[in-house]
Amino acid sequence: MSHGGNAHGYPTPPPSSARRVLGHAVARIEDRPLVTGRGRYAGDINFPHQLHMRIVRSPNAHGKILSVDASAALAMPGVLAVWTNADIAELSPIDFRADKNATGIREFRQPALAQTYVRYIGDPVAAVFADDPYVAEDAAEQVALAIEALPVVMSASDPPGEFEPGRSSEAIVLHHSFGDVEAAFRNAHAVIELDLQTGRHSGVPLETRGAIGVYDAAKDLLELHGAAKIPHRNRETLCRMLNRAPSSLHLHESHVGGGFGIRGELYPEDVLVLVAAMRFERPVKWIEDRREHLMCANQGREQRHRARIAVDRDGHILGIEDEIFHDQGAYIRTHGVNVPNRTMCMMTGAYKVPAYRAKARVRLTNKTPAATYRAPGRYESTFVRSRLMDAVAAKLGIDPVEVRRRNLITAQEMPYVIAFDEPGVEALEFDSGDFPALLEKALKAFGWDKLQADLKRRRAAGELVGAGVAIFMEESGRGPSDNAKIKVDPDGTVELITGGASLGQGFETVMAQICAEALGVDYRRVRVIHGQTDLIDHGIGAHAARATVLTGGAVHVTATMVRDKALEFASELLQTPADDLDIVDGMVMRRDTKGGPSIALGDLAKRLAPGSKLLRGRDPQLAAHGWYNTDHTVFPYGVHLAVACVDRDTGRVAVERFMVAYDVGRAVNPLLIEGQLVGGCVQGLGGALSEEFVYDEAGEPLSATFADYLMPTVHDVPDVEVLLTEDAPSPRHPLGLKGAGEGGINGAGGVIASAIDDALQMSGAITRLPVTPQRIRDLLRR
Amino acid sequence: MARPVPESPEPMKPAAFRYYTPKTLAEAVAVLADVASDDGRILAGGQSLVPIMAFRLAKPTHLVDINGISELARVTVADGKLKIGACVRHAAFYQPVCDGPLGKLLATVVRSIAHHPIRTRGTFCGSVAHADPASEWCALVAMLDGEMVAQSKRGQRVIAAKDYFAGIMTTALDEDELLTEVRLPLLPADARVGFQEFSRRAGDFALGMAVVTYQVVGGKIATARVGIGGAEPSPRRIAEAEAALIGKPPGATAFDAAAVAAAAAIAPLEDFHTSADYRRDLVRAMTRRALDSAAV
Numbered sequence A: 001m002s003h004g005g006n007a008h009g010y011p012t013p014p015p016s017s018a019r020r021v022l023g024h025a026v027a028r029i030e031d032r033p034l035v036t037g038r039g040r041y042a043g044d045i046n047f048p049h050q051l052h053m054r055i056v057r058s059p060n061a062h063g064k065i066l067s068v069d070a071s072a073a074l075a076m077p078g079v080l081a082v083w084t085n086a087d088i089a090e091l092s093p094i095d096f097r098a099d100k101n102a103t104g105i106r107e108f109r110q111p112a113l114a115q116t117y118v119r120y121i122g123d124p125v126a127a128v129f130a131d132d133p134y135v136a137e138d139a140a141e142q143v144a145l146a147i148e149a150l151p152v153v154m155s156a157s158d159p160p161g162e163f164e165p166g167r168s169s170e171a172i173v174l175h176h177s178f179g180d181v182e183a184a185f186r187n188a189h190a191v192i193e194l195d196l197q198t199g200r201h202s203g204v205p206l207e208t209r210g211a212i213g214v215y216d217a218a219k220d221l222l223e224l225h226g227a228a229k230i231p232h233r234n235r236e237t238l239c240r241m242l243n244r245a246p247s248s249l250h251l252h253e254s255h256v257g258g259g260f261g262i263r264g265e266l267y268p269e270d271v272l273v274l275v276a277a278m279r280f281e282r283p284v285k286w287i288e289d290r291r292e293h294l295m296c297a298n299q300g301r302e303q304r305h306r307a308r309i310a311v312d313r314d315g316h317i318l319g320i321e322d323e324i325f326h327d328q329g330a331y332i333r334t335h336g337v338n339v340p341n342r343t344m345c346m347m348t349g350a351y352k353v354p355a356y357r358a359k360a361r362v363r364l365t366n367k368t369p370a371a372t373y374r375a376p377g378r379y380e381s382t383f384v385r386s387r388l389m390d391a392v393a394a395k396l397g398i399d400p401v402e403v404r405r406r407n408l409i410t411a412q413e414m415p416y417v418i419a420f421d422e423p424g425v426e427a428l429e430f431d432s433g434d435f436p437a438l439l440e441k442a443l444k445a446f447g448w449d450k451l452q453a454d455l456k457r458r459r460a461a462g463e464l465v466g467a468g469v470a471i472f473m474e475e476s477g478r479g480p481s482d483n484a485k486i487k488v489d490p491d492g493t494v495e496l497i498t499g500g501a502s503l504g505q506g507f508e509t510v511m512a513q514i515c516a517e518a519l520g521v522d523y524r525r526v527r528v529i530h531g532q533t534d535l536i537d538h539g540i541g542a543h544a545a546r547a548t549v550l551t552g553g554a555v556h557v558t559a560t561m562v563r564d565k566a567l568e569f570a571s572e573l574l575q576t577p578a579d580d581l582d583i584v585d586g587m588v589m590r591r592d593t594k595g596g597p598s599i600a601l602g603d604l605a606k607r608l609a610p611g612s613k614l615l616r617g618r619d620p621q622l623a624a625h626g627w628y629n630t631d632h633t634v635f636p637y638g639v640h641l642a643v644a645c646v647d648r649d650t651g652r653v654a655v656e657r658f659m660v661a662y663d664v665g666r667a668v669n670p671l672l673i674e675g676q677l678v679g680g681c682v683q684g685l686g687g688a689l690s691e692e693f694v695y696d697e698a699g700e701p702l703s704a705t706f707a708d709y710l711m712p713t714v715h716d717v718p719d720v721e722v723l724l725t726e727d728a729p730s731p732r733h734p735l736g737l738k739g740a741g742e743g744g745i746n747g748a749g750g751v752i753a754s755a756i757d758d759a760l761q762m763s764g765a766i767t768r769l770p771v772t773p774q775r776i777r778d779l780l781r782r
Numbered sequence B: 001m002a003r004p005v006p007e008s009p010e011p012m013k014p015a016a017f018r019y020y021t022p023k024t025l026a027e028a029v030a031v032l033a034d035v036a037s038d039d040g041r042i043l044a045g046g047q048s049l050v051p052i053m054a055f056r057l058a059k060p061t062h063l064v065d066i067n068g069i070s071e072l073a074r075v076t077v078a079d080g081k082l083k084i085g086a087c088v089r090h091a092a093f094y095q096p097v098c099d100g101p102l103g104k105l106l107a108t109v110v111r112s113i114a115h116h117p118i119r120t121r122g123t124f125c126g127s128v129a130h131a132d133p134a135s136e137w138c139a140l141v142a143m144l145d146g147e148m149v150a151q152s153k154r155g156q157r158v159i160a161a162k163d164y165f166a167g168i169m170t171t172a173l174d175e176d177e178l179l180t181e182v183r184l185p186l187l188p189a190d191a192r193v194g195f196q197e198f199s200r201r202a203g204d205f206a207l208g209m210a211v212v213t214y215q216v217v218g219g220k221i222a223t224a225r226v227g228i229g230g231a232e233p234s235p236r237r238i239a240e241a242e243a244a245l246i247g248k249p250p251g252a253t254a255f256d257a258a259a260v261a262a263a264a265a266i267a268p269l270e271d272f273h274t275s276a277d278y279r280r281d282l283v284r285a286m287t288r289r290a291l292d293s294a295a296v
């Protein structure tokens, strides 16, 4: 029952005006339980007789474990067991996802409980199991750790230290290059070199992590509840780690209070609750507290770049060279070295760059491990690229917008391929886009020219105010495959089972819209199921802006199969050629005449029941299982524009205006895309201006509460202006779709740096994110 | 004496403690006398204490909850003083609680303390007892030379602001003393008042603040008080800044001089977000702006 989607050269899809529900800003269907307090998050999931786990965490940033004394904890009533690494000696460290190239980095994976060494404050050392979560917490405080302190490495650009005796903390050096870089720099009219840093920050979802392991010995079935993001892929990893068949291990997603790339990855705690559930034959629940979250969940973004750019006298880029110091934190987690690789491959962005060479030094430090956070590698590389472009503009005395215009890849050059010399490094194949057109539209919508005059006047009156621009590429919808199962119930309700995941982004609404459009039903009658590995065997989850494109593709293919079956069957019942039939509001009827014969989809489903006389060789049920397969990635793109005003006396930056201009190919639901773009933008502003995981020189995390980790509040952000365009539908997707999850955040660091430079009239002043008020005052005092 | 509420069988996120709910001041100080030396603490609005208990950074053995003591929930004016009882919440100051500039100043300052939900629970006296260096109320108390009324089983004493603040979260209160009341002098009708602070985000603890009042007689500043908070371990009046104002016409020259004097006079706290230089920058800016805002 599979139907391979053709991945090439789809015709231009119709605009939303020619569609019934696809492309329209309809209301979300998932909100009722969420806004009426009936959401069911990991914390709400309980099983009879469950145990609770509390982790004893390392108080040292680096050290050798001499002893763990659990006797006092074990003596407390209600405490069942205290585990150390010795209790799980056979368990492999938390593994990389199957698709991650792991050569040379496996030694840096994190054990579920520290083995011999602790490597960051918060590193799990022991696990306490008790009848009550707070008894477990009381007991965890009684576990005495003896740890011999070892020297710490707190910066990736410091000389590497030892990960373990004889093994450097520089885990790997990665390369991306193309073209003749030597010649580019040799022949350059000007070469500019910058030393830039992006600060350590991360997604901080409202819901902290949670995991509940359940083992049914009667069926030899293991379940992980509280899963998120990528249940199916995590099942693969867990099956490998626990040596179980996929059909004996199921993951279950419930409501999820935000993900942003960090929630839903596999962490030590997820594996521990499973192993414990099997060993104790009791359900085991773990819910993270906020302090743990800010010390243990994946962080990201911390990189230092020594970047060089070579240009001709007109500002055309001849070459870019970059040496990246990637602060990986204490271990390499499930993504392997995805982030430094994405940083390098996306560095040239939307520009024509004839020669490029990047080297990423992936270095371990004694901080919380780093991994993917919304727009991984892109937020970082867009910041670097934007800083380089601004520096070129300043050096050559060309307007910063003009210098960008001169270097953009044009619509005529599409599809545009960026191939790298290194074997095995995947080429980027930009599928479609008109970058110059989006830039011009954005500038016009923002009133750029008039704005320049206003800013000039305000600066002349003494204000420190300026504007910036950043242009970026996104990538989304990477294959290879996703699938969907659709069934129409006899009452006309449509059940849609996907292997997608919902982190709150509106997945259900979007999938219901795609399904409803093809099937001709009210989208509110589609029940969308996701994140349940026992209901569908494969699923791509929700990451890297994939869900709408890939799972949406599968839903489109499958809904079309159901539609075809419905029309074919109805054509027989209604004595009308299938081509003359349409499905409107769940009724199959003639296209041309109103009031002709018609039949409801539910009635067709009834007549297709197993044993029905009308089947006549057809498979029972009005149902289908379809696949969407693609070798391609689709590339949305965007422009960020911002106005920033600096308080000269305090260094505070007020972002007065922010525009996200974004071409999404085709929007399934503009309302939800706007939400994605604005939400992402606010997170991007956090990383640009205030959010930073700071550590002291001994490795103590100084940002482990919300009083110290400064996420923007509603007072700190402007009304984000969104310009959503659909000029470049992907020819590689049946609906022309591209992803939208990361377009709001990608350029935020770059554009804010540009705007602040302009406000201060100090070109190149901003070299480091976040731009805190203190850092601005330091600049002004110079 | 108040009996502890029977120990709850339910374990909880904070470390275990015994919980007391006295209904009168006398009961409260009696319980406190018994439990203070065994890490017994008062629970007022809980907006500082409970978060640090949830992190288990504080693990008091006994908690004496004073929220049920109605005699402490009053704001009164007597003898030229505003008297603020221990259970008066921040939100009580949204509207002026007394006539004249003091009521107006309190209503301005309260808007900078935390966020609305916190203001509906947290108390004025709790802030003064907690003595966070960045407490707005503490800066105001220091600037106005307020008085703290401390009650214990041993008796009552009144502590002047200059003798009260003793460093970061440290005061002259003894462990068995309950701060029953803070007294602030009413301000004359012609007093001008101003307040400004700088925090990273709205509602965050400030990195520096200035609260000022002065009177102008015959075009010259006749009396002046300049209080600086959030910059040193304790808030205090800055004599050098006040001296820079006295006898000068209110305006940019005098205000700048006072701001520069305040910035120079402090011994700034330093932390990751705020170097000494930056703290001085903020004190200068806030002093200047507070003086400006008082002028209008």
Ligand SMILES: Cc1cc2nc3c(=O)[nH]c(=O)nc-3n(C[C@H](O)[C@H](O)[C@H](O)COP(=O)(O)OP(=O)(O)OC[C@H]3O[C@@H](n4cnc5c(N)ncnc54)[C@H](O)[C@@H]3O)c2cc1C
Residues within 6 Å of the ligand: B041, B042, B043, B044, B045, B046, B047, B048, B049, B050, B051, B086, B112, B113, B114, B115, B118, B121, B122, B123, B124, B125, B126, B127, B129, B130, B132, B134, B135, B136, B137, B173, B177, B178, B179, B180, B203, B204, B205, B206
């Ligand atoms: C997110 C957040 C932001 C905040 N921002 C600010 C801010 O910007 N500015 C600011 O000033 N505060 C801020 N606070 C703290 C808040 O104002 C508190 O309410 C206040 O500091 C303490 O008052 P409380 O009544 O809540 O005291 P509690 O938390 O109940 O007690 C605090 C301490 O004082 C002791 N105590 C309380 N009352 C008495 C008494 N009558 N006698 C003796 N000891 C007593 C307690 O034993 C405890 O040690 C913030 C709090 C939060 C959670």
